[in-house]
Amino acid sequence: xSETPSPKDKVGMICRALRRAIIEQxxxxxAKLPEDSLGERFGVSRTIARHALGQLASEGLVELxxxxxxxxxxxxxxxxxxxxxxxxELERLIVRKLAGKLKPVQIARLKDHVAAEQQAxxxxxxxxxxxxxxxxxxxxxxxxxxxxxxxxxxIAYRCCLTxxxxxxxxxxxxxxxxHIAIIDALQDGNVExxxxxxxxHLGEVANxxxxxxxxxxxxxxxxxxxxxxxxxx
Amino acid sequence: xSETPSPKDKVGMICRALRRAIIEQxxxxxAKLPEDSLGERFGVSRTIARHALGQLASEGLVELxxxxxxxxxxxxxxxxxxxxxxxxELERLIVRKLAGKLKPVQIARLKDHVAAEQQAxxxxxxxxxxxxxxxxxxxxxxxxxxxxxxxxxxIAYRCCLTxxxxxxxxxxxxxxxxHIAIIDALQDGNVExxxxxxxxHLGEVANxxxxxxxxxxxxxxxxxxxxxxxxxx
DNA sequence: GGCACCTCAATTGCATACACTTCACGTCAT
DNA sequence: ATGACGTGAAGTGTATGCAATTGAGGTGCC
Numbered sequence: 001x002s003e004t005p006s007p008k009d010k011v012g013m014i015c016r017a018l019r020r021a022i023i024e025q026x027x028x029x030x031a032k033l034p035e036d037s038l039g040e041r042f043g044v045s046r047t048i049a050r051h052a053l054g055q056l057a058s059e060g061l062v063e064l065x066x067x068x069x070x071x072x073x074x075x076x077x078x079x080x081x082x083x084x085x086x087x088x089e090l091e092r093l094i095v096r097k098l099a100g101k102l103k104p105v106q107i108a109r110l111k112d113h114v115a116a117e118q119q120a121x122x123x124x125x126x127x128x129x130x131x132x133x134x135x136x137x138x139x140x141x142x143x144x145x146x147x148x149x150x151x152x153x154x155i156a157y158r159c160c161l162t163x164x165x166x167x168x169x170x171x172x173x174x175x176x177x178x179h180i181a182i183i184d185a186l187q188d189g190n191v192e193x194x195x196x197x198x199x200x201h202l203g204e205v206a207n208x209x210x211x212x213x214x215x216x217x218x219x220x221x222x223x224x225x226x227x228x229x230x231x232x233x
Numbered sequence: 234x235s236e237t238p239s240p241k242d243k244v245g246m247i248c249r250a251l252r253r254a255i256i257e258q259x260x261x262x263x264a265k266l267p268e269d270s271l272g273e274r275f276g277v278s279r280t281i282a283r284h285a286l287g288q289l290a291s292e293g294l295v296e297l298x299x300x301x302x303x304x305x306x307x308x309x310x311x312x313x314x315x316x317x318x319x320x321x322e323l324e325r326l327i328v329r330k331l332a333g334k335l336k337p338v339q340i341a342r343l344k345d346h347v348a349a350e351q352q353a354x355x356x357x358x359x360x361x362x363x364x365x366x367x368x369x370x371x372x373x374x375x376x377x378x379x380x381x382x383x384x385x386x387x388i389a390y391r392c393c394l395t396x397x398x399x400x401x402x403x404x405x406x407x408x409x410x411x412h413i414a415i416i417d418a419l420q421d422g423n424v425e426x427x428x429x430x431x432x433x434h435l436g437e438v439a440n441x442x443x444x445x446x447x448x449x450x451x452x453x454x455x456x457x458x459x460x461x462x463x464x465x466x
Numbered sequence: 467g468g469c470a471c472c473t474c475a476a477t478t479g480c481a482t483a484c485a486c487t488t489c490a491c492g493t494c495a496t
Numbered sequence: 497a498t499g500a501c502g503t504g505a506a507g508t509g510t511a512t513g514c515a516a517t518t519g520a521g522g523t524g525c526c
Contacts, residue, residue: 008299010480034507045481050508051287058291060380066241067487067508082378085330089322097318145315147293147391151384158380243510267477278511283478300478300517 014042014052022061022072023133023160024126029074033062059154061161073161080162084206087155088199090148091136095182095198097143100189106142110183113138117176126164133160135179163205175201247275247285255294255305256366256393257359262307266295292387294394306394313395317439320388321432323381324369328415328431330376333422339375343416346371350409359397366393368412396438408434 018038021027038049053070056062063073075083102110117131133156140152178201185194251271254260271282286303289295296306308316335343350364366389373385411434418427 008479036507039481046508047480047482051284054284054287055291058288068489069507079380082376082380085326085378086323086381086384089326090319093318093322143315145318147312147315147388148319151319155380241509269477272511279478280510280512302477302518 010042010044010048011051011055014038014044014049015055017042018052018056019059019061019157020130022056023130023157023164024124025164026126027072029072029161029165031072033070033072035070060158073158075158075162075165077166080159080166083155083158083162084202087152087159088202090152090155091139091198091202092195094140094143094148094152095186095194096191097145097148098139099186099191099194102142102186107183107187110135110138111180114176114179114183117179121176129160129163132175132179133157159205175204178204243275243277243281244284244288247271247277247282248288250275251285251289252292252294252390253363255289256363256390256397257357258397259359260305262305262394262398264305266303266305268303293391308391308395308398310399313392313399316388316391316395317435320385320392321435323385323388324372324431324435325428327373327376327381327385328419328427329424330378331372332419332424332427335375335419340416340420343368343371344413347409347412347416350412354409362393362396365408365412366390392438408437411437 018027018033027033033053035046035049035053038052039046042049053062053064057064057070061073062070064070113131113135117128117135120127120131136156137149137153140149143149178197182194182197182201185197251260251266260266266286268279268282268286271285272279275282286295286297290297290303294306295303297303346364346368350361350368353360353364369389370382370386373382376382411430415427415430415434418430
């Protein structure tokens with residue numbers, strides 16, 4: 001919610017920056033997020049930083065413990081399972097809503113995104129994963145259902161986080177071709193095929209969640225956030 | 234989220250109070266929620282009231298507009314449709330997870346709840362609606378999937394709100410018998426039947442959303458909140 | 467009467483102050 | 497060494513203050 005990119009919305013800006021930092025694993029699960037440091041880093045008071053943390057907590061990306069420093073959540077394996085279950089249902093719904101109803105301009109938009117994914121394929125894997133995640137969010141946004149967009153965004157980001165915890169290191173080949181296949185099926189209005197593809201695609205992704213977690217290490221917050229603070233002013 | 238009934242969590246308490254006030258229609262869609270009045274009413278500072286509003290906004294119950302007084306959301310008809318769509322998917326998932334896996338003590342708990350629904354049947358319809366909503370949340374909580382609980386809670390509350398806007402006045406007979414039938418099917422482990430029943434039940438409820446909205450009227454906040462402030466200390 | 471404009475009380479946006487809690491570290495007894 | 501304990505720095509919880517924004521009502525002009 002409150003996803004309006006208004007220039008005055010400092011909380012939203014910090015949220016976006018942190019969200020990105022988290023899903024690109026610049027901030028790993030377990031990383032501490034003290035209100036002071038955050039505020040200092042983004043040039044706002046603790047009040048704002050605190051609000052941002054509250055927001056991210058409500059999205060399930062940050063864990064808020066009373067009187068303790070907030071941390072990036074470390075999803076449990078069970079959480080991961082649950083989240084993927086829900087995700088499958090929601091993405092089925094999206095596919096059902098979208099199949100055969102996408103306008104050419106939307107198809108183009110999707111293909112552009114996939115192209116970007118292909119381009120980023122050689123770059124840092126964190127970026128690939130983020131783009132793959134954002135493909136699904138883009139898809140969701142085409143349903144024109146704000147609620148659906150919100151839930152799928154949240155869940156997709158959390159999946160992203162989970163994958164970073166449990167998946168094998170070199171899983172950057174996140175099924176770009178599968179994305180293309182899904183677009184095609186949607187374009188053809190082939191609901192069943194699209195749903196099957198999506199299901200398989202997500203299953204594929206979920207099945208990577210079978211390896212040991214990596215322990216959280218503690219880098220300096222200021223360093224880590226440097227590249228993300230830029231766009232906030 | 235942050236649903237831990239800790240005695241120190243003032244924000245959570247205010248949220249719960251407001252949530253209840255909203256879904257029981259003591260606070261109607263469009264009702265204004267100024268931070269000052271809220272704080273005064275609950276004996277806390279604006280800071281806390283503000284946080285509570287933020288939380289409720291992230292749940293979609295309250296609308297936060299920059300520099301403007303927060304208001305209880307007025308769901309659009311389209312929103313309502315979207316929310317019901319999502320709800321159906323999620324409740325299908327719940328049923329699938331639960332069928333045949335409920336322990337006797339859980340069944341008992343559910344039946345107790347339905348009994349409470351029956352008892353409240355003659356009372357104010359707002360209470361019946363709340364109880365009917367909470368039945369679904371209780372069901373969700375038995376999946377032991379925090380994420381699912383959160384989403385279903387949010388959505389169910391929003392459905393509740395929507396119904397209060399669009400449904401016919403005397404819709405208190407909210408399908409208590411249907412709740413019982415669902416419990417039975419779940420107990421028997423009859424997944425298909427349970428899913429069908431749930432689908433029908435929700436469809437029934439959703440189909441009430443076909444009448445004109447009632448305009449928001451403005452009662453005095455302090456009066457309206459009186460019965461809800463009690464349990465916060 | 468109706469409409470544009472102005473003014474000010476009401477309200478939010480944000481920062482800061484202070485009390486309380488937690489945690490890390492150092493001390494001391496064993 | 498080791499473990500209990502105490503202490504202070506770091507951090508959060510909450511209230512409050514001040515500036516900026518809004519909008520409701522009044523005023524004057526048409």
